[in-house]
Every structure is written in structure tokens, then in C-alpha cells.
Amino acid sequence: MDFTRTYDVLVVGGGNAALSAAITAAQAGASVVVAEHAPKAMRAGNSRHTRNLRALHPRPTEVLTESYLEEEYWDDLLRVTGGRTDEALARMTIRASEHAPGFLRDCGVVFQPSLSGTLSLSRTNAFFLGGGKALVNALYRTAEKLGITILYDTEVQHITIEDGFAREAIVSWRGFPERIRFKAVIASAGGFQANREWLREHWGDAADNFQIRGTPYAQGRVLKDMLASGVQEVGDVTQFHAVANDARAPMEDGGLAMRLDCVPFSIVVNKDVERFYDEGEDVWPKRYAIWGRLIAQQRDQRAFAITDSQALHNYLPSVFPPMKADSIGELAGLLGLDAGKLECVVAEYNATVQPGSFHPTKLDDCRTEGLAIPKSHWARRIEKPPFYGHPLAPGITFTFLGVKVNERARVMMADGKPSANIFASGEIMAGNILGQGYLAGFGMTIGTVFGRIAGEEASRLVRN
């Protein structure tokens, strides 16, 4: 590696957004260096754990059914964000998403029709064959063919910014202090969800009980550094996207397989053996994203899904087997809960369950009547042993804080002016469009769309 050379473009990060940017810039003729913090085997941040991207399409394609148009896409986004979005940027992203699968396919990514256990997204989301790691393998291969320099084990620690102009990056390259010179820089280094200290600033000790679902390399160092250098911030620093994870999952990098889909078919209690939210409020694809936060607000950030043998086949199997017992009291013992209280909660729930016809994937008429916190759908009496208990913890996917960008992916400075040569793509700027909530596959869409724009704009800048 020649650190005396001045590259046209430095891309900070190594996920889908970074590589989409690097590939686009290199295809436009720029010399590109990619600085990826992780070692090769663990490269690509959270992209390694992804599975699909959400794409607009006016007619069925090879992998997407029916059609998914701008207005519906926008409505979906508006609903999940509760209006915390930038309509111009969002609509631009939605329109550009039509071409995202084609770009990725040209980079060697293979798509497949969606199969089982995918939250019925075959109409809106294009699935990567083999998932996100297969996708990034293809992107890296394409990047290598284009002659892009890829530095693994390379952490960008500081970007020197003067009056909105980035001069150089201070990096740790395989443990050695180095600097990389460039004409333009694209920050695609993700959020800060793996930085427990930072989470602790807003969540206190609770942060110790948050599981980080994805890459441990999302430390937010570049984000924090840029915000400190006068870049404008966007999004709420206290917000993150979290799901209901298995409480026994590793604290970092457990990935998708640690999530539990049992909530709608269970009752969920906290450590005080109290239910705290309607488990059957809506179908799971529309509710899985709120349960992480709900659990994060409980004592010790723990909850327990209680169910019985009837429900076992209504949800995907869990990696770690659930606690299993022949009585509710015994199950409470296994979960470390007060047996008498759990028996009461289950008995009270069972007594209020109304007759209905159960349908696992539709809003059925199985509900409770008279509970302070109702269960609106899929309510069946928990009475057929063996009984099962899944311990739950919040699993954080990403944080919402980011750098402000304009529609050309150019980073905005605190004084309201666009930076001269700093661009951003991916999670580090997703908060511009996704201020809260989540749409499955939308992170990858933002990454690909803004990666391409950032790559294009950076290469155009260095040509002039």
C-alpha cells in the first residue's frame, strides 16, 4: 500500500453503501481506495447480515411480484416514520430504488424469489441469493476487478476538515498509524450501535443489556468525528431500531437468526410478571420492529414469551431451544419468574380468551375481552402442555443519528452550506430519510441509491 499517493476518492467503510459508491466512482474513472475497519472475513458491516432490498417496480420482474409504485412506497415510509422524513430525499430514493437491483445484478449479485420465513415480502423486496454476505462477496469481487484498492483492518480515526473541505484521513492500518490523501471522501461507515459507551450516555445502565445484532465495528467513530468537525447532524441520538432477540444470544454479531417471532402467538411478561403490551396488535411483519424498544423499557431489559404446544409450529424455530415444562409453575421456575404470579397471569388471560377461528398469518378474531392490556388477535388459551418460555432481550440493529446530506449525497455543514468534497451514503446518513421506525429492506435501498449518487458526484468533482 502506497500511502504517499493521493487517491481521487477515499471511501470510508466496507458495506453495501461503501462499495456501491466505490464501484460507481471507479467505473467513472476515479482512483478509489476503500478503508474497511473489519478484517476480510468479517467485512461489510451490517450488510453481511442483510437479506433483501426494497425496490419500486411498475410491473413484475424476475424476482418481484405484481407492482410497487411510488405512492404506496411513500405511504409505507410515511407510516413507519410518523412523518420524520425528508419528502424530497425520500421520493428521490424511492424513484431511484427501481434501478438498484439492476445495478447490483451488474455487479454480480444474484437475486432469488423469496421463500419461506421471509415475512411475506415477495412483492416489495428483492432477495439476495444466499443473503447479504453473498451480495458483498460479489461487490468486493467487482471492486477488485475495477482496480479499487481495498484496505482491510483499517480504521479511519479522523478526517481533517477545514471550512467544509476534507484534507486527509488519519487511519490505523493493520495497527500502524498512517494517513490517506484524497481529493474527495465518501463516508459510509455506518451508525454507532456497537458503541456501548455512547449508548450509555442516553440509556444509562440499560445499555449494558442491549444486544448488538450486527457488526461490532459500528463504533460511530467517523460519525462522531465529522459531527465534531462542523458537519450538520440529523436524527435523534437516543433512537435506535431494535427487535425482540433471544436473551441468550451473543452480545454482538448474533445476526438475524437470534430474533424471535413467537410474540404474536404468546403472552409476554416482564420480570415483574406483568404483561405490558398487546402481543396481537398487528401482523408480526408490522410489529417486530417495536418490540425491541418495548423490551428495552422493561426492568433489566428482559421479557419472557410464554406459550404452549399448540403454538410451537406457528413461528420459525429458535436457535436456542425454549424452556420447556409440564406446568406453568415449573416453567416460571426455569425462567426465574414468580411461579404464583405467572400462574395468575396465565389463568386471568385464559379466562378472557374469546372463541374464534385461529389464522396464524391473518388478523383473526381470536382475542381477549376485559383485560387491561388486551391481546387483539391470535389469542388462544395457554393450556396444552408442554409449556414453552422464550427469554427476550432488545437486539439493536442500527442507530438513527447521522450526518445531514443533500440530494446529491453531499454532506451539509452546520452553517447550512454543502461541504466541498465530503459525501455520505448508507446508515451514516439514513436518518435523513428514516427518522424513526423501519421498513424491511429500506436500509439497503438507501445504501445502494446514495452510494451510487455519492460515487457519481465524487468522481465528477475530481474530474473537474
Next chain:
Amino acid sequence: MSETEATVEARRQMEICNACRYCEGYCAVFPAMTLRREFTTGDLTHLANLCHSCKGCYHSCQYAPPHPFGVNVPQTFATIRAESYAEYAWPAPMGRLFERNGTVVTLVAFLAVTLVLLLTMALQDPAILYTAQTGVGAFFRVIPYWLMVGLASLSFGYALLAMGMGALRYWRGTAPGAGQKPITVAPVAQAAFDILTLRNLGGGGHGCNDLDDSFAQKRRWLHHAMFYGFMLCFAATTTGAIYHHFLGWKSPHAFLSLPVQFGTWGGVLLCIGTAGLLWVKTVTDPGPVAKRLLGGEYAMLGLLFLVGITGLLLLVIRHTGAMGVTLAIHLGLVLALFLVMPYSKMVHGLYRGLALLRNAQEKRR
């Protein structure tokens, strides 16, 4: 099938895979996995033999080493396959031959060639081995007809019997229990199609991870070359036998005759396929490979290559004084192939075929 370290490990991995399911599009293994929530050793043996080792799932796995979950399905399944070959071998004690299979195959090959050379010299005038033999019955002047046919039928007959018994034991041992549907024409046809096209090495059209995380169809085409080459060689022998017994046409046959044409192109394909597969094995990413099994695999590919190349050599020099020795070596290698067949990598075809049949049957439920 008994519980081993590999089956325990495979069960752990399948429980992760069954909650993830990113690999469903790659091959038959993962859709078959999703039909189960718990995995008996029989299930794991079935899934392991269904695995074609295309490695797609390894290279795309978010949990592959160095991730602490260390999911490495191709490697673990290869180990279970080898254990199942040993477990279901007939007669049972012969299963031990799978332990150091590379050594076994190599030794048998050497011994068989030596035996045939010695027998030839003992039974015929040694001078025949060194002088050019031409005209009708030339081959049988080197090795008497009764010996050639006798050894071949005995060894091949035994191989068929042992593999048949192995197949039976395997089928029973991996049975999913009660409620199995009877085998009908449709699953048999599906399994035959899967075997003959190696559909599961196609990865849905773009191929599999032969060498690294890039997709290619090399292994599929090389295996086709080897398999169909082998089959053409078999056709050569069969047509030769028909010519001999029913038509009264004795060897050596003309170059453009059916037996020689089948044998020639079969030999060429066999050599290309086996050499190519040896090359792939040598240069492939070692991550998803079960290294302990490589010896047996190299030995079998090597033996097949030698059978092919000595056959071709025989065609080239059959009118010269080198024919005798070449014929003896060639037939010695063929004898070795028949002898080790039930106790070598060759049985993978049988169990893979049965796994594909069970899979086709299962999918029709």
C-alpha cells in the same frame, strides 16, 4: 446411524440454519431441512448425503468461521458422509477401510496391478508380454479369456452385491419413520434427472463456489465429463461383450467400431474430468473442505484417471510390443477399481442417489 462428534456438531449447525434460512435458494439441502424441526442422526445422514458440497452456503454464511457460531455445513456434512459410508458398508467390518481410505485405495491398486502382471507371466509364456500381438484374439493371448472374464465378473459382481447391501442398510438407517409414502415413478424420475444433470451443482443457473466465493460451473462440467466418460467406457465393455458373444466379432476391433469409439471418447472424458477435479481440489479455498477425507478422494480420482489414461495408451500402442504390459496394467487397475468400489468414494454416487430419491419422495407429501 450412531451419534458422533460430527452429528452433534451438524445438529447444532442445522438449528442455526433452520432459524436463518438465507440459503434456501442454493440446493435441496435447505428446503429439506425446513421440513424438520428436530434432527435425528438419520435425518442428518440424509441431509449430509443430499449435500453436493457446492459450498454456496459456506461462502454466503454470516456465521461461518471466524464467527463464533462457526457454521461450516459443507465440511461437517462431508465428515458425516464419510462416517455413513463406513457405517453402512457391507459386510460391516469392511467399514474400517474408510478410515485411511487413501492408503487403502492406493495399496489395492498397486497389489492388483502386481497380481495381474504376475498371473500373466505365470500363466502365459512371458515372451508374449514383450512381443507384438496382432490379429483376432490378440488380447486374450496376453491374458486368457477365462481369467479376464472370471476376475472381472467376480470382482464386479461382488462390488454390486456389497453396494446393494450397503444401499439397503442406508435406506433403512436414514428412514424418517412411519408415514412414508411408497416410491412411485415421479420421484424416481425426479431423482434420475437430478443425478444425470447434477442440478444441485447448478445453484439455480449461476453455478456454485468451486474455488472461492465466485460462482462457476467447473465442478459440474468436470463431474459430467468424468461420469459420462465412465459410462461410455462401460458402454464400450458392454458392446464389446455383445460383439463377442452374440455377433461373434472378436477383439481387437477397428478404431471406428462402436466399442473402440465408446472407449476412446469415454477415456478422454474420464481423463479430463478426473484431472480437472483433482485440479479443483488442489486450488480450492480450504475453508469448507474436510481435509481428513482428501486422501481417499485424491486416491479415487487418481485411480480413475489411471484407468482412463492406460486405456487410451493401450489403444495407441496396441500393435506394438508394449501392448502386453500395458494391457496387464490397465486390467490390473480396472480390477482394483472393482475391488475398492464398495469401500471408496465411489459409493457416494449410490447414497447421493438415494438421498435425492428420498428428497423427491419427501417433497411430494
